[in-house]
Amino acid sequence: MKIKTSVRAGARIPQKATLGMVAAAAGVSPSTVSRILNGTAVVSPEKRAEVDKAIADLGFSPNPVARGLAGGRTLSVGVVTQSIDSPFYGGALSGIEDVLGMAGYSPLFVSGHWDAAEEARCINVLRSRCVDGIIVLTGRLSDQALRACAKTLPVVVTGRNLKAPGLFSLNFDNFEGARLATQHLLDLGHQRIAFITGEPGHPDADERLRGYRTAIESAAIAFDPALVVPGQYHEASGMKAVESLLQCGASFTAIFAANDQMAFGAALALDRHGLHVPVDVSLVGFDDLAAAAYSIPPLSTIHQPSVELGRLAASAMLQLLVGKKPTIVMPVPSLVARSSSRALV
Amino acid sequence: MKIKTSVRAGARIPQKATLGMVAAAAGVSPSTVSRILNGTAVVSPEKRAEVDKAIADLGFSPNPVARGLAGGRTLSVGVVTQSIDSPFYGGALSGIEDVLGMAGYSPLFVSGHWDAAEEARCINVLRSRCVDGIIVLTGRLSDQALRACAKTLPVVVTGRNLKAPGLFSLNFDNFEGARLATQHLLDLGHQRIAFITGEPGHPDADERLRGYRTAIESAAIAFDPALVVPGQYHEASGMKAVESLLQCGASFTAIFAANDQMAFGAALALDRHGLHVPVDVSLVGFDDLAAAAYSIPPLSTIHQPSVELGRLAASAMLQLLVGKKPTIVMPVPSLVARSSSRALV
DNA sequence: TTGTATGCGTTATCAG
DNA sequence: CTGATAACGCATACAA
Numbered sequence: 241m242k243i244k245t246s247v248r249a250g251a252r253i254p255q256k257a258t259l260g261m262v263a264a265a266a267g268v269s270p271s272t273v274s275r276i277l278n279g280t281a282v283v284s285p286e287k288r289a290e291v292d293k294a295i296a297d298l299g300f301s302p303n304p305v306a307r308g309l310a311g312g313r314t315l316s317v318g319v320v321t322q323s324i325d326s327p328f329y330g331g332a333l334s335g336i337e338d339v340l341g342m343a344g345y346s347p348l349f350v351s352g353h354w355d356a357a358e359e360a361r362c363i364n365v366l367r368s369r370c371v372d373g374i375i376v377l378t379g380r381l382s383d384q385a386l387r388a389c390a391k392t393l394p395v396v397v398t399g400r401n402l403k404a405p406g407l408f409s410l411n412f413d414n415f416e417g418a419r420l421a422t423q424h425l426l427d428l429g430h431q432r433i434a435f436i437t438g439e440p441g442h443p444d445a446d447e448r449l450r451g452y453r454t455a456i457e458s459a460a461i462a463f464d465p466a467l468v469v470p471g472q473y474h475e476a477s478g479m480k481a482v483e484s485l486l487q488c489g490a491s492f493t494a495i496f497a498a499n500d501q502m503a504f505g506a507a508l509a510l511d512r513h514g515l516h517v518p519v520d521v522s523l524v525g526f527d528d529l530a531a532a533a534y535s536i537p538p539l540s541t542i543h544q545p546s547v548e549l550g551r552l553a554a555s556a557m558l559q560l561l562v563g564k565k566p567t568i569v570m571p572v573p574s575l576v577a578r579s580s581s582r583a584l585v
Numbered sequence: 586m587k588i589k590t591s592v593r594a595g596a597r598i599p600q601k602a603t604l605g606m607v608a609a610a611a612g613v614s615p616s617t618v619s620r621i622l623n624g625t626a627v628v629s630p631e632k633r634a635e636v637d638k639a640i641a642d643l644g645f646s647p648n649p650v651a652r653g654l655a656g657g658r659t660l661s662v663g664v665v666t667q668s669i670d671s672p673f674y675g676g677a678l679s680g681i682e683d684v685l686g687m688a689g690y691s692p693l694f695v696s697g698h699w700d701a702a703e704e705a706r707c708i709n710v711l712r713s714r715c716v717d718g719i720i721v722l723t724g725r726l727s728d729q730a731l732r733a734c735a736k737t738l739p740v741v742v743t744g745r746n747l748k749a750p751g752l753f754s755l756n757f758d759n760f761e762g763a764r765l766a767t768q769h770l771l772d773l774g775h776q777r778i779a780f781i782t783g784e785p786g787h788p789d790a791d792e793r794l795r796g797y798r799t800a801i802e803s804a805a806i807a808f809d810p811a812l813v814v815p816g817q818y819h820e821a822s823g824m825k826a827v828e829s830l831l832q833c834g835a836s837f838t839a840i841f842a843a844n845d846q847m848a849f850g851a852a853l854a855l856d857r858h859g860l861h862v863p864v865d866v867s868l869v870g871f872d873d874l875a876a877a878a879y880s881i882p883p884l885s886t887i888h889q890p891s892v893e894l895g896r897l898a899a900s901a902m903l904q905l906l907v908g909k910k911p912t913i914v915m916p917v918p919s920l921v922a923r924s925s926s927r928a929l930v
Numbered sequence: 931t932t933g934t935a936t937g938c939g940t941t942a943t944c945a946g
Numbered sequence: 947c948t949g950a951t952a953a954c955g956c957a958t959a960c961a962a
Contacts, residue, residue, distance in 0.1 A: 258939055269949045274941060282947070305659065305715045306939030308650040309954045313941090316714075324682055324694075325675025327875075334670045337696060346710060349669075349694050351682060365691060369661075370650045475879040504879045511881050530672075534820040534849045536856050536881050603955060614933045619957055629931065651955030654938045658957095 257298035266294035277302060304346075308370045316346045317557055318366030318374040320359055323351050327501070327529050328546055329377055332398075335550025336375060343558050345372070356380040363389060373557050378444070394560035396553050399444055408556045408566045412549070414444045417542040417573035418451025421496050421524045424540070424575050426459050429584035430494040430522060436471040436481040436506060438498035445473075448498045448526065466490050471502045478505025486513055493521060493584055500525035500532050500541055507535070507580070522581040537579035545571050602643035611639040622647060649691075653715045661691045662902055663711030663719040665704055668696050672846070672874050673891055674722055677743075680895025681720060688903050690717070699784075701725040708734060718902050723789065739905035741898050744789055753901045753911045757894065759789045762887040762918035763796025766841050766869045769885070769920050771804050774929035775839040775867060781816040781826040781851060783843035790818075793843045793871065811835050816847045823850025831858055838866060838929055845870035845877050845886055852880070852925070867926040882924035890916050 259277075263270040268287050273295075275281045276288050283291075294300070308314035319336055321329050333349065340347050348371055352359035359381050366374055374389065378399035389395055390407035402409040425433050435452045438445030453463050469484055471477040478497055482505075485492065497503035503525030507517050517523045517537060525532060525541035532539040548571060556566035604622075608615040613632050618640075620626045621633050628636075639645070653659035664681055666674050678694065685692050693716055697704035704726050711719055719734065723744035734740055735752035747754040770778050780797045783790025798808055814829055816822040823842055827850075830837065842848035848870030852862050862868045862882060870877060870886035877884040893916060901911035 259941095260939075270940080271942085271949060272947090275948085278941080280941085284947070287948085301709075301713055303715070303939055304713055305650055305653040306954090307941075309654050309938085309956090310940035311942080312954080314650065323679060324669075325672075325679045327672060327675075330670030330672075330675060334668060334696070337669055337694075346693065346695070346714065348691065349682075350691070351679070364646075368646055368649055369691065370648070475875075479879075504876070508879050508881055508883070530820075531849070531876050534824075534846075534853050536853055538853070604957095605955075615956075616934080616958080617932060620932090623957080625957080627931070632932085648955055651938095652957080654940090654954085655956040656958080657938085 256303075257300035259300070259302065262291065262294045262298055262300050265298060266290040312370065313372055314370045315344055316348050316369070316371050317554075317561075318348045318350065318363070318369070318371040319377070320350050320352050320362045320366070320374065320379060321377045322354050322379075324349055327531070328499070328527050328544070331530075331546030332377055332550035332553070335547040335552075336554040337550075339551050339554040339558070345558075347375075352379060354380055356382070356385075360385065367393075373561055375553050375557055377553075378442075394557060396557045396560065396566075398549060398553055406560070408560060408568070410549070410553055410556060410568060410570060412444070412544060412570055413573050414447035415451040415454070417526060417544070418448035418496070418498070419455045420451075420573055420575050421526060421542050422452045422455035423459075424577065425494045425496060425522060425524060425581060426455060426461075428494070428522060428581060431459075431461055431584075432464075432467065432492040432494070434485055434490065434492040434495045435468045436478055436495065436497040436502050437468060438471060438473050438502075440470065445498055452496060467492060471498060473499050473501060475501050475505035475508075478502030479509040480505075482506045482509035482513075494523070494581070495521060496524045496526075498526055500527045500529045500539060503539055503541070503580075504531070504535060507539075517580050518582040522584075524581050528576055532576075533578070535580075540578045540581040541576055543574050543576045601648075602645035604645070604647060607636065607639045607643055607645050610643060611635040657715065658717055659715045660689055661693050661714070661716050662899075662906075663693045663695065663708070663714070663716040664722070665695050665697050665707045665711070665719065665724060666722045667699050667724075669694055672876065673844070673872050673889070676875075676891030677722060677895035677898070680892040680897075681899040682895075684896050684899040684903070690903075692720075697724060699725055701727070701730075705730065712738075718906055720898050720902055722898075723787075739902060741902045741905065741911075743894060743898055751905070753905060753913075755894070755898055755901060755913060755915060757789070757889060757915055758918050759792035760796040760799070762871060762889070763793035763841070763843070764800045765796075765918055765920050766871060766887050767797045767800035768804075769922065770839045770841060770867060770869060770926060771800060773839075773867060773926060776806055776929075777809075777812065777837040778839045778841055779812045779814065779830055779835065779837040781814055781823055781840065781842040781847050783816060783818050783847075785815065790843055797841060812837060816843060818844050818846060820846050820850035820853075823847030824854040825850075827851045827854035827858075839868070839926070840866060841869045841871075843871055845872045845874045845884060848884055848886070848925075849876070849880060852884075862925050863927040867929075869926050873921055877921075878923070880925075885923045885926040886921055888919050888921045 259273050263273045276283050350362040359379050373394035376397040387404045395407045398410045400409050401411050469481040471481050525539050528541045528543040532541050552568050556568045559566040604618050608618045621628050695707040704724050718739035721742040732749045740752045743755045745754050746756050814826040816826050870884050873886045873888040877886050897913050901913045904911040
């Protein structure tokens with residue numbers, strides 16, 4: 241017998257039921273309750289009924305913290321993203337939260353801020369919190385670090401192609417997406433197509449550049465370095481890119497930006513110079529952010545299924561968690577032609 | 586003595602150090618280690634040094650899960666938001682993550698999806714995970730439910746004015762913000778100003794409507810119900826609102842939308858009808874989303890310090906957690922005049 | 931000031 | 947199929 245003494249506030253807190261209390265109420269041992277809770281073993285129908293009733297009566301639900309300590313499972317999976325408020329990754333987080341939640345898991349979000357060291361720290365935090373697995377959205381971490389991590393915990397990573405035990409990777413075809421976007425402009429009759437790159441060194445940025453270049457060269461047009469300007473994936477860099485393009489006197493009739501945010505910036509910079517989209521220059525982005533459909537003019541772009549990506553990553557994690565090899569396939573890139581691109585007259 | 590048998594994968598996992606191991610290494614008792622870890626009592630400098638060294642050597646860090654079970658503190662605080670990918674709340678989440686992280690706390694994000702029942706479920710999840718406190722961003726929950734919750738746990742809530750023990754609320758002055766926006770248009774010479782409302786029933790939406798109306802009437806202009814059209818805080822509803830305004834043949838020279846997203850939608854709808862911002866109609870939004878500065882034209886709007894809001898909410902929680910009464914003041918609303926509004930000619 | 935003993939709520943390993 | 951019993955890693959009365 242024990243006397244509860246820890247009534248912090250004088251409030252009448254509805255005493256949280258414990259597994260032990262359920263066992264007592266049902267007249268069985270705690271182990272039995274645990275077993276039917278986890279499906280760890282077969283129990284007689286009668287006892288099961290008794291326990292189910294007790295659980296319902298007491299409104300019992302297992303304590304994840306205790307579970308974590310005892311069994312090593314916390315029913316939580318860590319998600320390292322780059323910034324919790326990214327317009328692009330937001331969708332993925334949402335998708336992850338959704339499917340994880342359906343399975344009784346809770347996501348633990350941490351932001352790496354595009355910094356490998358910071359990401360490593362994040363992973364340590366997640367580790368110390370005993371997450372059951374980790375999902376890494378396009379991290380800066382080395383493949384090797386990820387592999388090492390996967391030795392201890394199931395890992396799902398997006399934005400790379402990695403194969404390792406306990407590790408599943410999910411990649412979007414950035415090359416094909418960029419090729420599609422460029423081809424779209426080519427089909428519209430554009431020949432002088434500028435390209436605003438993403439953060440150099442990012443695999444996806446590099447792939448997009450490759451896609452652009454491939455499309456250009458496949459059309460028997462000479463690749464012109466003067467038409468590719470660096471960007472850092474944010475609006476301001478899109479503006480700056482256009483400024484520099486204009487300053488250099490480059491001649492172009494269309495711009496393909498490696499992501500929508502830069503495309504928005506580019507459109508604004510063009511506007512400031514009296515150039516209008518799509519009348520004076522056609523513009524295509526990449527990502528299909530929610531905002532792309534409502535910009536003026538609505539932006540033609542490559543659709544990235546971010547929510548779906550999150551859902552798939554979470555599904556893969558769930559499969560990993562039960563020891564299965566994930567069978568997940570990524571949707572292929574598709575172009576969403578809106579009003580920012582039009583045929584060259 | 587115990588033999589570790591649970592080597593799941595054959596990998597050489599750097600055996601996670603425990604408090605007990607540190608104690609052994611330092612030649613002291615576990616309680617002593619615990620004490621210096623929590624500052625629960627004074628320990629002799631020598632022992633402290635020994636322990637500190639052992640901690641460093643072993644790379645020990647306390648296990649939050651065990652801590653949670655034993656002491657009831659998990660160093661995690663629950664954050665219920667409406668959708669993890671909201672362009673507006675994203676900033677707040679980021680701010681929360683930041684200051685919480687600095688203090689060694691981890692946020693646990695859950696989405697209520699603008700549904701009271703769902704939010705209640707979220708709170709239960711957080712409870713079961715033994716969070717040390719809960720931050721609620723503009724929930725649908727009743728004040729009463731929140732108060733009840735605060736009896737058990739520290740609660741910080743934004744978007745309302747509530748007073749209760751263990752509860753701190755943090756509200757943005759929506760009324761003043763809306764008044765400011767409307768006055769701005771008035772100052773520009775506009776007399777027929779349409780208003781696109783937010784979700785009716787939301788306190789902030791109601792306040793913004795009140796601010797609009799107050800400004801209008803203070804200018805000795807009759808409030809015209811035909812000029813206020815309902816919206817639901819998303820782009821599509823902004824478009825619809827403008828459509829309905831146009832359809833009704835309402836005459837107006839400016840529009841004030843209760844948030845930026847609806848303003849974007851409104852601008853697009855106007856554009857489709859050959860009306861341009863700000864030449865044909867001036868437009869003002871509310872929130873100052875990151876995208877507002879890069880829309881075409883850049884949107885005049887009321888700045889909401891979302892990141893700061895998050896930081897403040899987290900700071901308040903931290904204070905609550907140490908038993909102090911938070912002393913936090915919200916920044917006042919301010920207008921950011923960009924290019925979407927101009928003087929009526 | 932420091933160590934000892936217990937308990938937190940579950941799961942896991944044993945016997946029976 | 948079921949029930950004791952021992953961890954899980956730490957905090958905390960209590961004793962010394």
